[in-house]
Amino acid sequence: MARGAVSYQLIKEDKNTGARLGLLRTPHGDFATPMFMPVGTQATVKTLTPEELYAMGSQVILCNTYHLFLRPGRELVKKAGGLHSFMNYSRGILTDSGGFQVFSLAPLRKITEEGVTFRSHIDGSKQFLSPEIATQVQEDLGSDIAMAFDECIPYPADYDYAKRSTERTLRWAERCLRSHSRLDQGIFGIVQGGMYPDLRRFSARETAALDFPGFGIGGLSVGESKEQMYETLALTTEVLPKDKPRYLMGVGTADHIVEAVNLGVDMMDCVFPTRVARNGTAMTRQGRLVVRNALYAEDFLPVEEGCSCYTCRNYSRAYIRHLFKAEETLALRLLTIHNLHFLLTLAAEIRQAIAEDKFAEYRRRFWENYGR
């Protein structure tokens, strides 16, 4: 493995909470944590250009190995000079390993110790991913941070299944590490363990013992209660080393971000903000606002009063609702801008609060507003 391509500098630990301020160093720049990572599944954050992402403070984005492996394929992206060049994004890019998508294809997939055979959702063709192949594909994609090939354990799962899966993910993590060779890329291990405290601790401890520069925390926000999620997260971050970044995978609503930071998480990603935007839902400090609703037909206020995003500075709820009714794609774009701006701004405020020893207060005020 390439040592040093990606590293983490812990700048400050909050006195009263688990929150941490840090710096994630990557081949495409140093980025402030805690951070929210917009998702660009198919080598594009849906509807947006990179410049629009930069303007709202986007740092690292996530692209999906499963999707890019199938289309346009690793070879094409490699020929293009890697994802950064292909999609014109010059800041950090993290790729997942494809494991999450492949496992969710059940019953269209078969797991062995070697890897997973599955059928493409695009053309039904038979495909195979293993720890080695997933690692090589991510090397071809040229992300700054690759992720180890793992199984995201479904919820609920019985103890024996969770144990066998967690142990296999650990063996796969070692294989990923051994096969990884790209010098300008880091690869993160992934903690699993389901909702079983002993398996979580085992997975966190054993994965942390491997020479990864950072760790994903997988298998959360998969159907368990919020209490269960936060408890499991807390005992995971307790075990993980303080000098490496913790990335809570697939989690990213405002409330989850605030709570995850409180429990010591540094990185998060989620399709939620971009997906609900395309359905006509805006995320705000008070909760969700369904702009499509007839309620907003003659409402000339911005989506969220006081918001400084491009959308709120220039357009009314009535206009955006009109665009949705008229099936104009600008509607999707305007709400995507708002929702990502909202979460990226939230992350920036959180960093500021930690820097000023005010995160506990920030968190309290957040909850006073949220859901009202």
Next chain:
Amino acid sequence: MARGAVSYQLIKEDKNTGARLGLLRTPHGDFATPMFMPVGTQATVKTLTPEELYAMGSQVILCNTYHLFLRPGRELVKKAGGLHSFMNYSRGILTDSGGFQVFSLAPLRKITEEGVTFRSHIDGSKQFLSPEIATQVQEDLGSDIAMAFDECIPYPADYDYAKRSTERTLRWAERCLRSHSRLDQGIFGIVQGGMYPDLRRFSARETAALDFPGFGIGGLSVGESKEQMYETLALTTEVLPKDKPRYLMGVGTADHIVEAVNLGVDMMDCVFPTRVARNGTAMTRQGRLVVRNALYAEDFLPVEEGCSCYTCRNYSRAYIRHLFKAEETLALRLLTIHNLHFLLTLAAEIRQAIAEDKFAEYRRRFWENYGR
């Protein structure tokens, strides 16, 4: 009618051709002609923001009265403070009268001297537009330039039908003019006459005799041959006064723009560049390039070499093709940017050529490249 809200200043007539350099003065600024006007049917130039349009030199855009009349409705746009405020476009806006769309709804419409009864394509509801109503709707929309309510004569049409229709359009033009009262808006009359030289001359002469600050030329590019179109256009611009702008309606491929300018046209609009962009076709100086084609799967050149648009500066044919295959809306946006930039740049080059007495040469060079 509001005298002076919109006016035209003829800056220069080309010595060797019919080309004219001019300035169109509107309540939202003075704009250089000849100009191409991007189409924003439903109060949005599909996929783009106003800022993207400004960046490529967009001046006046066209919005469709028929569509906005049905959705979101004149009242809502009026409450929003008019189209400029509603859609956040600060430069010129021209609205058509709705006539073209309503007449194309046959057999779902009925024409009388009073106006046209038709059924909405959205919900099937019965609707009515007359010269007075179309004018009032455009006053509510608050465009800089409104258009008179006319019938676009289909092709082919027999002489008697064309004559009766042309005479009615003329009577309607007078009614539009009488009912128009908005002080910060101009209204253009529209020349019809089908492909019959005497009817065209009659329509041009009689419409020009009315107190309009500019004239649309309608009923061209409706199925006739190019020769017929250019002949009919030539005899129309011959009759129209030199001190008022001539707007060739619904025409706007590169070859048509060059030829129309050559025959004395000042303004054009067309959905073609934005529509074909969404189908994966780029417009270039050599003709069309279907980026969706497998031919471009591994082509890392820009859409058009030497093009300075945002898309060509930052993305490859291979990437844009990938976006189309993956059904990503950024694909539509990137090609829309390229195609509109292409026509707006073409218009800017034409103006420069006229200013330098080189339009004939520009036109010759254009044809040497085009279609190769």
